[in-house]
Amino acid sequence: MTISQINKSRHVLINGQPDALISPFDRGFAYGDGVFRTLAVVQGQPEHWLDHYQKLVSDCHALGIVCPSADILLSDIDKLIKVSSKEKPALKEKLEIVVKMVITRGESERGYAMPALAQPNRIVIATDFPSYPEANFVEGVKLHLCSIQLSHQPVLAGIKHLNRLENVIARAEWHDSNMADGVLMDAFDHVIECTSSNIFARFGSELHTPDLSNCGVAGVTRQRILALSETLCLQAKVSHIPLARLMQADELIICNSLFGAWQVRELNQQRWPRLALASQLRALLKSAHAQH
């Protein structure tokens, strides 16, 4: 098998084809007309596959894109896992990789009008798992407070689509590698999310996460935490959270599908004590595995 190997840690399949590239007429390239997902593959298994696939289908549906079947995507992922394990046979049992799936509306002529018969393109990419600092899990993380404000677009809110310039610009605001992520607000100083993760704030026995009906990406791990919070005797709430309110939280955590959950240790010159919510959630997120 000669799957496109740009360097040792990157493998790509486009519509199942190794060594394939993207047409400049693909609407994902031309307009960001598509969606994506990023997930962890651990010991040969895509983690929480059903949640991720459901979200991919739902995001595709929101844009009127036909999502490829789970079987087709899983077969692509399986091929990429095989190539990655061959490369690192010593790690075979413990192999952790990141899989990114991109679904675009497909190709069209120039112009915004959607083609009558669009053939969606699927791009599946496997890369090395990031080497997160151990301290992020043990001590928690420091967050930058971003100055760019997320725009309100209810039609696109929640969807992980390919129009991500706001995230790119936000991520360029800090160069301090001690900052694990950056907190994004909207124009009304409501906290929405981080550039690559969602955020939760515990106030007593209530666990709040921002309402994403105007902006932000509703990630799979956020959804799972909302469902799991009861196990920790916490009442999950989706609400509008002004920054001033967030700063009064007893605990803050951020989450995504790769690192699970991290405790927030510092934001905007305020520090939080080292508490246990993130590690409790990581344990829960892991143990809830087997279901999917």
Add this chain to the structure above:
Amino acid sequence: MTISQINKSRHVLINGQPDALISPFDRGFAYGDGVFRTLAVVQGQPEHWLDHYQKLVSDCHALGIVCPSADILLSDIDKLIKVSSKEKPALKEKLEIVVKMVITRGESERGYAMPALAQPNRIVIATDFPSYPEANFVEGVKLHLCSIQLSHQPVLAGIKHLNRLENVIARAEWHDSNMADGVLMDAFDHVIECTSSNIFARFGSELHTPDLSNCGVAGVTRQRILALSETLCLQAKVSHIPLARLMQADELIICNSLFGAWQVRELNQQRWPRLALASQLRALLKSAHAQH
């Protein structure tokens, strides 16, 4: 020469290379992290090149992307013109094509962080000139009133970047081929632009076009009309235009770099008499040619 020929009317150069395609790690594809321009080439000459190149440089600059030199882009365009003329020798003198230039930040690893040493990619595409109905120039056009509202993002406003899902969704709102374009408003019912053109409203001797400091694309033809309006004894104004005010205009026109200007005949069940502003502007836009 074997420039990539997907069908008879499309030719592409990527970083000057024919038959090239795009990497899935290109940030234009991954995040819409890039900008573009669309211009007309008439009789072998890119129209209003200086205006377009200046706007491309300015849009690249706004995103921190290094824009390729004018010479490099003009050399790409020249190659594409030569291939297109060879294909249609009978039209050589009159050949009209559309050139789209896309500049992306280049490739990077997964993640929003910009690469320290980004190598921008340039994609230059030549396609057939659209066959606009003659009636659009003579009688004017009918416009759809879009229901999707443009979001406010002052950091990106005015830039012709690759995050164009709002335009895609707006353009999908109508299927009636008698609608030449769709009028877009923001959440405050201010008129901003059309999906593929800018808009002007004449009130007496004042020629207003929407303020684009919160959203919209500040097109080259809009800029040229603002500069040329004095010639028609009109006072150009950039202002906030609520829909209700737009509907009171004596004349409405829409404009872009391909068709020039069209008179608006009908919008939201209101009709305007057949007046001459668009044709006057087309003549002016054409005659101001030679300068560039």
